[in-house]
Amino acid sequence: MNLLERINHWSLVAPHAIAHVNGERTLTYGELAARSNAVAAYLRDYCGDDRTPVAVLGQREQEMVIAFLGAVKAGRPYIPINTTLPNQRIAHILEIGRPGTVLTPPEIADICQSRNGSSRAHGTEIQPDDPFYIIFTSGSSGEPKGIVVTHRCLEHFLTWMIREQKFADLSETFLNQAPFSFDLSVMDLYCSLATGGTLFSLGRDLIGDPKLLYRALALSNVTTWVSTPSFVEMCLVERGFNDSLVPRVCRFLFCGETLLPKTADLLSKRFPHAEIWNLYGPTEATVATTSVRIDSNILAKYPALPVGRPMPGTQVSVVDENRNSLPEGSSGEIIIKGPNVSAGYLRRADLTAAAFSNANGQRSYFTGDRGRFEDGMLFFEGRIDRQVKVNGHRIELGDVEENLRALPMVRDASVVPVGRNGKVHWLAGFVVPELDYQTTGAPLIHRLREDLSRRVPAYMLPRKFVVLDRFPITANGKIDRQKLSESL
Numbered sequence: 001m002n003l004l005e006r007i008n009h010w011s012l013v014a015p016h017a018i019a020h021v022n023g024e025r026t027l028t029y030g031e032l033a034a035r036s037n038a039v040a041a042y043l044r045d046y047c048g049d050d051r052t053p054v055a056v057l058g059q060r061e062q063e064m065v066i067a068f069l070g071a072v073k074a075g076r077p078y079i080p081i082n083t084t085l086p087n088q089r090i091a092h093i094l095e096i097g098r099p100g101t102v103l104t105p106p107e108i109a110d111i112c113q114s115r116n117g118s119s120r121a122h123g124t125e126i127q128p129d130d131p132f133y134i135i136f137t138s139g140s141s142g143e144p145k146g147i148v149v150t151h152r153c154l155e156h157f158l159t160w161m162i163r164e165q166k167f168a169d170l171s172e173t174f175l176n177q178a179p180f181s182f183d184l185s186v187m188d189l190y191c192s193l194a195t196g197g198t199l200f201s202l203g204r205d206l207i208g209d210p211k212l213l214y215r216a217l218a219l220s221n222v223t224t225w226v227s228t229p230s231f232v233e234m235c236l237v238e239r240g241f242n243d244s245l246v247p248r249v250c251r252f253l254f255c256g257e258t259l260l261p262k263t264a265d266l267l268s269k270r271f272p273h274a275e276i277w278n279l280y281g282p283t284e285a286t287v288a289t290t291s292v293r294i295d296s297n298i299l300a301k302y303p304a305l306p307v308g309r310p311m312p313g314t315q316v317s318v319v320d321e322n323r324n325s326l327p328e329g330s331s332g333e334i335i336i337k338g339p340n341v342s343a344g345y346l347r348r349a350d351l352t353a354a355a356f357s358n359a360n361g362q363r364s365y366f367t368g369d370r371g372r373f374e375d376g377m378l379f380f381e382g383r384i385d386r387q388v389k390v391n392g393h394r395i396e397l398g399d400v401e402e403n404l405r406a407l408p409m410v411r412d413a414s415v416v417p418v419g420r421n422g423k424v425h426w427l428a429g430f431v432v433p434e435l436d437y438q439t440t441g442a443p444l445i446h447r448l449r450e451d452l453s454r455r456v457p458a459y460m461l462p463r464k465f466v467v468l469d470r471f472p473i474t475a476n477g478k479i480d481r482q483k484l485s486e487s488l
Helices: 003-013 029-047 062-073 087-097 105-114 151-165 184-194 210-220 229-236 261-270 296-301 349-355 397-405 441-453 481-486
Strands: 018-022 025-028 054-058 078-082 101-103 131-137 145-150 173-176 198-201 224-227 251-254 275-280 290-293 315-319 332-337 356-359 362-374 377-383 387-390 393-396 410-420 423-433 464-467
Touching: 003 029, 003 062, 003 151, 003 184, 018 029, 018 062, 025 029, 025 062, 029 062, 029 101, 029 105, 054 062, 054 087, 062 078, 062 105, 078 087, 087 131, 087 145, 101 105, 131 151, 145 151, 151 184, 173 184, 184 198, 184 224, 210 229, 224 229, 229 251, 229 261, 261 275, 261 296, 261 410, 290 377, 315 362, 349 356, 349 362, 377 397, 387 423, 393 397, 397 410, 397 423, 397 441, 410 481, 423 441, 423 481, 441 464
Parallel strands: 018 198, 054 078, 054 101, 078 131, 173 198, 173 224, 224 251, 251 275, 423 464
Antiparallel strands: 018 025, 131 145, 275 290, 315 332, 332 362, 356 362, 362 377, 387 393, 410 423
16 A cells, blocks of 8 residues: 555544544544545646645644645645745745645635535545655755655655554554654654554644643653654753653654754653654655664763664765765765655756766765764764854864763753854854753853863864753754854
8 A cells, every 4th residue: 555545544444543633623534534535626626637736834733634635635745834934935935836726724624614525535646756745944045945755755764664663553642743844744744644643743832831831741642752852852851751741652753953862861761661763864865764773772882872774775875075985984975875865856956966866766865964884873973064164263063062062061052153244253152051060150151161172172162152941942843043143
């Protein structure tokens, strides 16, 4: 069965099973099938036979899931767009995406209601290389890039995840922390729907209010936690965040950011019976490409955690600036080759040609990420383009961050460049101290500067340190570096 057939299977054998929970609202598999069929019928009538994308504008509403499946059943990829984006950004995405129509949750609800009773499936045959979804990410030029992910890409990713994690059919509840416009959500959304699980979405109001968040988590019955490391770090600030609050969780899946050893260690103490997995992969290679279970042996052996081994059928290599393969232990650019690699960037043949290649029928993606192999496992070392020059010295911001995080009083750190007119004048270091560290204020900053100076050259030292209780995070659950810069 392909993915749509698997999802439809649950509507036949378990129509009353809950597919999605968002606040007080629930959606069963039977309702999901009928309503997505209604949306598919509407799209075929309204848009005709062309295969233009369907833009779906919302946050984590059940209508978005309905519209995603309805679009694909009608033979069209969908473009998820978060309503929290600035209007100018949304307009830019729509300009590039050129969707046949734009649907919002109220409009989707109206379509489902008006076509109630005429929701028989008349699906368009989906081919492996047909686009399934298009997710827009930031481009270095400031222009969003639409990444085209095919049905083949998604199937390859899901086959790997389901086999590796051994999700139990009709038994799992997946945490959905990321908005649907962020590709991390693909992991929880489709792993859940493919296995007859329940997707438990955290609304934006919950993420912004710790009391509401912990109350919702206590009622969630989550078994599979999917989030960025920053989000779980925010949760760990509350000492009551443990296996008494979320007793059924049996695995944590982290992707999208660097998972710190301190975070994994604390999490393993709070949830001693749960597995902790570290995954890596860019949106251009369909959510994740490598994985490793983080256990006590790995925590004891490596000061920075590995992101694991590649999925079956996919090759990952590290190359130099001339794109020659490097031996184990050498750092270079990470290259991903396999059936999970995207078709490229929508309407940007120039960017696609620069970042993707075809060889022997396999697509490759040059990630722009730095990494190395050690003991057969990949280690992610940050973005190549996070290198800055200060007073003639080339500095990797990730290098300074890792050395800050290595200090015993530091739980997490972020370093941002400060300057004007494209020139960096100095660095600012933002630090979240360990929960039980007593020294604060000027004495802590003095200690940070003194201890860091023993680990890095003077030219790499941040001129200013800022101590925070927690980092601001973006809607996608990552550290909001722009807000940190704006706070200076």
